Ligand code: KIV
């Protein structure tokens with residue numbers, strides 16, 4: 001492997017599987033095909049398109065996405081039983097590149113549900129991963145709730161999965177319980193300890209219950225993981241999954257300390273964020289990193305003045321790099337004269353200094369009563385000025 005290859009991080013998007021599991025986020029068949037096409041076009045490496053045994057609709061969506069895929073590997077989810085795995089294999093078989101992702105809950109809490117002993121579960125993992133590998137070349141295995149699984153048992157079951165033919169080992173932080181230092185350390189120690197670990201790709205799959213999914217995912221990469229599982233806008237169960245746009249832009253922006261690369265065309269981020277928001281019905285919060293309405297907007301006078309002089313004063317990313325036309329300087333009660341003049345210039349108005357001074361007084365008066373002052377408001381304020389003259 002070259003140094004560059006060692007720094008390549010694969011992006012595994014699960015918007016259509018874990019994201020859609022979010023209560024109320026169900027998408028139609030056509031919407032899923034559209035999102036899958038956008039993910040493929042933006043350079044996502046692996047698309048987890050659904051859970052084929054879960055419903056006829058999921059099976060149909062995964063099959064159709066597999067048929068239409070161009071560059072991305074298409075993956076389906078399966079529990080640790082032959083019926084799930086067979087159904088999944090049937091759905092992904094149409095893809096140029098396919099993957100079966102099979103999982104079982106390995107923590108004490110999750111082992112108690114099927115009431116399996118450690119040995120019985122270990123045997124099940126061996127049988128199901130072997131079965132999946134007999135059907136496809138590329139198999140991902142996940143010990144669900146890995147971050148709350150006993151260390152010795154986790155090492156033991158990962159070794160079994162690798163020996164049975166798993167090509168990717170995913171370490172899910174199913175309930176968003178881990179913290180960044182722990183996340184890095186866990187992956188690092190697993191890679192150092194488990195026999196055969198250097199032959200497979202380690203993946204990180206984080207949930208955001210404590211708001212640490214992005215940090216935990218990047219820490220896992222620092223520990224040696226080379227696949228990040230994520231969703232657009234962080235859509236997902238409870239507080240959601242790691243947001244694709246956040247990890248990708250973090251690696252791009254701070255490549256000096258996170259020297260990893262993805263193949264994502266970041267200029268396609270805004271378009272897919274908006275589309276996922278529309279089809280899922282989940283609005284993006286205005287102050288959401290990267291894709292929120294305010295992520296590249298500056299209202300206060302000091303910030304607007306700085307931005308008009310040098311964009312690097314208050315922006316660490318270029319809005320164009322995420323697919324926005326540019327920075328926005330909305331006018332509100334915190335805005336200053338420089339931003340007002342800039343806005344009028346953009347609207348094609350040239351005002352003498354004394355006219356600007358008068359308008360600024362009327363503008364501040366209005367801004368005190370209104371959340372945002374729009375172009376039409378400014379036109380109205382200028383008319384009042386003309387009438388007064
Ligand atoms: O969060 C989780 O553990 C999952 C598994 C199915 C990988 O989504």
Ligand code: ZN
Nearest residue numbers: 018172174205
């Ligand atoms: Zn998950």
